[in-house]
Amino acid sequence: MEVIKSILDGIAAVVKRVIAVMLGVMLVVALVEVFRRYLFGLSFPWSEELIRYLIIWVSFLGGAVAYKEQNLVFFDMIVDKLHSKFKYVLLMLTNTVSLIFVSYIFSYALKVINKPSIVKQKSIGLQISMLYPYLAIPVGLGLMILFGLYHYRVIYATYKNGGYNK
Numbered sequence: 001m002e003v004i005k006s007i008l009d010g011i012a013a014v015v016k017r018v019i020a021v022m023l024g025v026m027l028v029v030a031l032v033e034v035f036r037r038y039l040f041g042l043s044f045p046w047s048e049e050l051i052r053y054l055i056i057w058v059s060f061l062g063g064a065v066a067y068k069e070q071n072l073v074f075f076d077m078i079v080d081k082l083h084s085k086f087k088y089v090l091l092m093l094t095n096t097v098s099l100i101f102v103s104y105i106f107s108y109a110l111k112v113i114n115k116p117s118i119v120k121q122k123s124i125g126l127q128i129s130m131l132y133p134y135l136a137i138p139v140g141l142g143l144m145i146l147f148g149l150y151h152y153r154v155i156y157a158t159y160k161n162g163g164y165n166k
Contacts, residue, residue, distance in 0.1 A: 004150065006028075008147060008150055011143070012065050012147075016065060017062065017142065021059055022054045022061075023058060025050075025054060026054045026055070026058075027117060029044075029050055029051055030051060032047075033048075045124075049123070049125035049126055053123075053136075057133075058135040059140075060137060060139065060141070061136070061139070061140055061143070063140055064140045065143075067144045068147035073082070078090070079091070084162070087164040088159040088164055091155045092155055095148060095152060095155060097147040098148060099145065099149070102141050102145055102148065104140055104143055104147060105141055109137040109138045112134070113131055113135060113137070113138065118131055
C-alpha cells in the first residue's frame with residue numbers, strides 16, 4: 001500500500017506544480033493587461049478568456065488535491081464529538097456518498113465533452129477547441145475518484161490502529 005500512497009502523493013505534487021504554473025501565468029497575463037490597457041489603451045483579445053479557462057482548471061485540480069489531503073469543508077464539529085465506531089461509520093458513509101456523486105458527474109462530463117458541439121466549437125479569443133476548457137471537469141473529478149478510493153484504505157487503517165478513539 002505504500003507504493004500506492006507514494007504514487008498518489010507524486011500525482012498530487014505534480015498537480016500542485018501545474019496549479020502553481022497556471023496561477024503564475026494568470027498573474028503575468030493579468031498584470032500585462034492592466035498595463036497595456038491603462039498605458040496604451042490596448043488589450044489582447046485572448047487574455048480574459050485564457051484567465052477564465054485557467055481559473056476553471058485551477059479550481060478542479062485544486063479541488064482534487066484538497067480532497068486528497070482531506071482539506072475540504074466537512075462535518076469536523078460533528079465527527080470530533082463521535083466515538084470511534086460512529087466516527088468510522090460516518091467517515092465511510094460520507095466517502096461513499098462523495099464518490100457516488102463525483103462518479104456520476106464524472107461519467108456525465110465524459111458524455112458531454114465528447115459531443116461534436118463541444119469538440120468542434122472554437123473559443124473566440126484563443127481559437128482553441130472548447131474541449132480543452134471542458135476537459136478540466138473529468139480530469140479533476142477523475143483525480144478525486146482516485147483519491148477517494150484511497151481514502152477507504154486510510155479510514156480503515158486509522159480505525160484499526162485506534163486513531164479515532166477519543
